Amino acid sequence: MKPLIQASAGSDMQRRGLLQSAHSLRWIIWGATALVMLVLPLVFSSGFAIALLSQIGIMIIFALSYNMLLGQTGMLSFGHAVYSGLGAFVAAHVLNQIGASHFPLPVSLLPLVGGFGGMLFGVLFGYVTTRKSGTTFAMITLGIGEMVAASSLMFPGFFGGEGGVPTNRTVGHAVLGITYVIALWCLVSMIAMYAWTQTPLGRIANAVRDNPERAEFVGYNTQRVRFLVMVLSAFFAGIAGGLSVIDFEIVTAENVGAAQSAGVLLATFIGGGAFFFGPVIGSVLFVLFAVALSNLTPAWLLYLGLFFVLVVMYVPGGVSSLLMKQVPLIAARKLHRMLPSYAAVLGAAMMVLCALVLTVELVYKLQIDSDNGTAMRLAGLSFDAASWAPRAVAAMLWVLGALASRLAAARLRDAWDRVQREIAGSNA
Amino acid sequence: MEFLTISLLNGVSYGLLLFMLSSGLTLIFSMMGVLNFAHASFYMLGAYLAYTIASKIGFWPALVVAPVLVAGVGALVERFGLRTVHKFGQVAELLFTFGLSYLIVEGVKLVWGLAAVPYAIPPELNGALFKVFGSEFPKYRAFMMLISVAMLAALYLLLTRTRIGLVIQASLTHPEMVEALGHNVQRVFMLVFAGGAALAGLAGMIGGNAFVTSPSMGESVGTIVFVIAVVGGMGSLPGAFIASLLIGIMQTFAVTIDASLSDLFSLAGVAVTDNTAMSSLLRMPVSQVAPILPYLLMVLMMILRPRGLLGKREG
Numbered sequence: 001m002k003p004l005i006q007a008s009a010g011s012d013m014q015r016r017g018l019l020q021s022a023h024s025l026r027w028i029i030w031g032a033t034a035l036v037m038l039v040l041p042l043v044f045s046s047g048f049a050i051a052l053l054s055q056i057g058i059m060i061i062f063a064l065s066y067n068m069l070l071g072q073t074g075m076l077s078f079g080h081a082v083y084s085g086l087g088a089f090v091a092a093h094v095l096n097q098i099g100a101s102h103f104p105l106p107v108s109l110l111p112l113v114g115g116f117g118g119m120l121f122g123v124l125f126g127y128v129t130t131r132k133s134g135t136t137f138a139m140i141t142l143g144i145g146e147m148v149a150a151s152s153l154m155f156p157g158f159f160g161g162e163g164g165v166p167t168n169r170t171v172g173h174a175v176l177g178i179t180y181v182i183a184l185w186c187l188v189s190m191i192a193m194y195a196w197t198q199t200p201l202g203r204i205a206n207a208v209r210d211n212p213e214r215a216e217f218v219g220y221n222t223q224r225v226r227f228l229v230m231v232l233s234a235f236f237a238g239i240a241g242g243l244s245v246i247d248f249e250i251v252t253a254e255n256v257g258a259a260q261s262a263g264v265l266l267a268t269f270i271g272g273g274a275f276f277f278g279p280v281i282g283s284v285l286f287v288l289f290a291v292a293l294s295n296l297t298p299a300w301l302l303y304l305g306l307f308f309v310l311v312v313m314y315v316p317g318g319v320s321s322l323l324m325k326q327v328p329l330i331a332a333r334k335l336h337r338m339l340p341s342y343a344a345v346l347g348a349a350m351m352v353l354c355a356l357v358l359t360v361e362l363v364y365k366l367q368i369d370s371d372n373g374t375a376m377r378l379a380g381l382s383f384d385a386a387s388w389a390p391r392a393v394a395a396m397l398w399v400l401g402a403l404a405s406r407l408a409a410a411r412l413r414d415a416w417d418r419v420q421r422e423i424a425g426s427n428a
Numbered sequence: 429m430e431f432l433t434i435s436l437l438n439g440v441s442y443g444l445l446l447f448m449l450s451s452g453l454t455l456i457f458s459m460m461g462v463l464n465f466a467h468a469s470f471y472m473l474g475a476y477l478a479y480t481i482a483s484k485i486g487f488w489p490a491l492v493v494a495p496v497l498v499a500g501v502g503a504l505v506e507r508f509g510l511r512t513v514h515k516f517g518q519v520a521e522l523l524f525t526f527g528l529s530y531l532i533v534e535g536v537k538l539v540w541g542l543a544a545v546p547y548a549i550p551p552e553l554n555g556a557l558f559k560v561f562g563s564e565f566p567k568y569r570a571f572m573m574l575i576s577v578a579m580l581a582a583l584y585l586l587l588t589r590t591r592i593g594l595v596i597q598a599s600l601t602h603p604e605m606v607e608a609l610g611h612n613v614q615r616v617f618m619l620v621f622a623g624g625a626a627l628a629g630l631a632g633m634i635g636g637n638a639f640v641t642s643p644s645m646g647e648s649v650g651t652i653v654f655v656i657a658v659v660g661g662m663g664s665l666p667g668a669f670i671a672s673l674l675i676g677i678m679q680t681f682a683v684t685i686d687a688s689l690s691d692l693f694s695l696a697g698v699a700v701t702d703n704t705a706m707s708s709l710l711r712m713p714v715s716q717v718a719p720i721l722p723y724l725l726m727v728l729m730m731i732l733r734p735r736g737l738l739g740k741r742e743g
Contacts, residue, residue: 076519128730135463136662138522139654140730146651147723154716258647262526269523302538305530312524313509316516363538 030191037183050179056287057186058243063267063279063286064193065236070265071273072197073229074209075130076138079145080237080264082125083118085256086148087238089158090117091245092165099168107169111185111242118238119231126230130223133212137226145261152253164252167245182243189239194276196232205229263290266308272318281319299364306356332423341408341415348404355397362390430561435680441569443676444576445638448631449649450656450668451583452624458663459600459620461518462510465525467628468650469532474498474629475636475645476540479547487550495629502625506618529646537643544642572634579630596620655722659729661739670737675722682718 040053062084069075091114097103098110105113129140152159159165169178196202204225207215212222245251254260263286271282289307293300315322329335358378365376366386375384383390453467477497481490505528513520549568556564587593598606599616607613632645639645656675660667690711729736 074519076522128727131730131734135457135461135518135522136658139463139658140726142651143655143658143723143726147720147727150719150723154712154720262530265523265526299534299538301530302534305527305534309509309524309527309531312516312520312527313512316513316520360538367538368541 033190034187037187041177041179041183052287052291054179054182054247055291056284057182058240058247059264059267059283059287060186060280061189061243062237062240062264063271063283064190064276065233065240066264066268067273067276067279068193068196068205068229068233068236070268071278072202072209073205073226075133075226075229076135076265077129077141077261078138078258078265079129079141079143079148079261080233081256081258081260082145082148083122083234083237084114084241084244084264085251085260086121086241087114087116087118087234088241088245088251088255089165090114090120090238091242092167092251093158095167095169095245096165107246108181110246111239114240114242114245115235115238118241119235122231122234122238126227126234130226130230133222133226142258145256145258149253149257152256159253160251162253164250164254166250169246169249178246182247185239185243189236190280193236197276201225201228201232266304270308270311270318272320272322274317275320275324278318278320281323285319297361297364298368299360302360303357328423329419332426334419334423337419338415341412344408345405345412348401348408351397351404352401355394355401358390358394358397362394430563431684433560434563434565435684436677437565438569439677439680440673441573441576441676442680443673444573444580445631445635446649446653446656446676447669447672448576448579448627449653450660450672451580451665452627453653453657454660454663454665454668456621456624457657458665459596460510460617462521462525464621464624465522465650466505466529466532467525467624468646468653469529470498470502470625470628471632471635471649472536472641472643472646473501473532474632475547475641476536476545476632477629478633478636479540479545479641482547482550491630491633494633495626498629498632499622499626503618503622505625506621510621511614529650533643533646540643542643544640547637547641549637568638572638575630575634579627583627592619652722655726658726659722659736661736663740664736664738667736667738675725678721678725679718682721683715685714688713 037057041050044050044053062080065084066077066080069077069080091110094103094105094113095107095110098105098107125144129137129144132140153161204215204220207218207220208222208225215225216222241251241255244255267282267286268279269282270285271280272278289300289304293303297303311318326335326338329338361376361378375382449467449471453464456462456464456467474494478490478494481493481497485493509524509528510521513524553568553571555567557567557570558565585593587597595606595611596616596619599611599613603613606616635649636645652675656668656671659675660669660671688711
């Protein structure tokens with residue numbers, strides 16, 4: 001018995017130490033997040049960068065609220081924009097009331113109004129959608145999303161018809177700049193949603209995700225858990241909607257549309273739902289994709305779709321899972337052993353990417369944009385899309401890229417296996 | 429009477445078209461557990477391929493070639509896409525088809541352009557078939573009904589009367605046993621997926637020229653097909669049949685009715701004035717509410733009978 005007790009005491013000590021270091025690590029991470037939010041708008045202060053940062057901040061809240069459903073409770077929703085969008089409409093109407101001085105409320109607190117608006121509709125629609133789980137839930141959320149989008153043109157009083165509901169945020173006195181209002185709400189929402197994952201409801205949500213039958217058997221009503229999570233998630237989605245009202249000063253039917261719902265799903269999944277910070281990474285990538293790439297090429301949806309499908313097929317845990325796989329390597333000080341094969345894979349991927357971009361842009365120019373002539377510019381080079389040279393280059397890039405990716409993938413697999421074996425060996 | 433007959437016929441032909449879509453979706457779902465989000469994209473692909481092929485070799489050969497091509501695409505998708513993500517679970521499969529639907533739409537835009545293409549009804553099927561009380565019933569609508577019914581009869585016979593149909597049915601419920609008896613269940617899956625895609629392609633082929641062939645044609649019909657699957661009961665073919673006809677007829681009637689709730693109230697002796705609460709809602713004609721009726725039906729179904737018309741009780 002004695003060694004056992006000693007061992008457990010030792011591990012207890014160890015655990016306490018680990019807990020303490022995890023605790024201080026948490027403070028460091030949140031402090032760093034706050035610092036980044038404080039500094040970024042100062043460093044990138046051009047109008048475009050500020051607009052981009054604001055959108056990223058809003059998207060982070062939205063994607064994290066979506067991940068309460070997808071990542072924490074295992075509910076795949078195709079209509080999450082309903083809650084952010086309707087929350088935004090409520091917030092816009094309240095903002096107009098504030099402007100007409102019928103309603104005393106600081107504009108900085110407007111996202112809260114959006115949150116409660118989203119929550120209200122979360123209670124309403126959540127009652128219907130959460131009666132089912134799994135695939136059926138996904139289909140019903142899609143139907144609800146379509147219903148709200150279709151009715152947005154039927155109720156011009158609330159949705160503002162085709163033109164949407166315009167507002168004016170410059171009522172009352174500004175305490176902070178818009179960017180910092182968004183940053184502050186983003187930080188507060190992130191902390192609140194992280195804290196939620198530590199509550200009993202957050203834990204039970206994980207149980208409902210992993211094994212609903214067992215959760216039911218232990219005595220929890222899974223339908224009720226799904227409903228509560230849905231309402232909370234709708235609240236945070238509404239906060240994102242309220243912030244978008246302050247940021248854009250207009251809400252249109254697009255805010256409740258299917259494209260918006262698909263966007264938050266893509267952002268969350270690309271980032272990865274298994275880790276709390278996954279959707280944060282996903283939001284940054286998604287906004288960069290959507291804003292930066294849509295300025296560069298009209299085929300950006302194709303690229304985004306391809307990227308998404310590749311993530312689903314080969315990295316189903318998202319970018320965050322890819323990052324977290326490196327943590328044991330760093331701990332074992334073996335990351336440098338992987339770097340050459342990572343570089344090889346990156347090089348091969350770049351080659352395939354160049355081939356893809358060249359092909360897509362060529363086809364696009366010839367099929368859709370040929371009225372303006374077939375001359376085009378890509379990456380600083382001018383050429384004629386109808387001539388054979390760019391096609392030959394594209395074909396060559398495809399062949400080289402395919403070969404290189406085969407080699408690089410094999411090399412990566414070898415190196416990975418070897419390093420994993422070494423780590424397992426040193427632990428044993 | 430005239431309005432009723434024509435609308436009913438139109439509704440049934442639309443409903444049958446919807447069933448061609450939802451039957452493929454339901455078969456794939458009940459067999460592989462995959463909700464195929466790209467199903468409506470196959471419908472669109474069928475219409476576009478039919479447009480191109482019909483302009484090259486004529487409408488009648490295209491009637492066979494276009495669905496076969498779509499089936500080929502479906503088989504490739506199953507073999508090289510779905511089978512790869514299968515090990516990651518249902519959500520990954522669903523998301524894969526979701527991403528695929530994006531890709532097909534964008535690909536179609538790349539090849540055929542952003543605007544609608546002039547995919548026309550062949551001249552021998554133009555014109556009226558017969559007249560009911562002075563209104564014409566177009567030949568093409570009858571042709572659509574004929575094709576759908578013939579296709580469904582063939583599908584029924586294939587599933588119940590042939591060897592491969594029996595293997596498919598057995599693979600639905602006892603895949604391991606079927607595998608143990610020496611059948612290649614993976615190939616059966618591929619066949620079913622390709623078959624479902626072919627049904628969707630055929631629906632696109634005959635629906636594309638009756639309606640509009642544009643990149644957004646899949647989007648509008650896709651969610652309706654999902655609603656049908658939910659209302660009919662997930663995985664139930666007879667349920668999907670009833671729900672398809674129900675929604676087809678309901679939608680056709682709704683767009684032609686000009687009455688509103690206020691008319692109903694005035695029949696009961698209650699007048700709706702500007703001061704009545706929600707007067708704009710009560711005065712909205714049914715035709716304007718038509719787009720959301722299927723979704724309302726779905727919501728009602730979820731509240732009253734969550735398993736759908738003929739679905740099995742869960743758990």
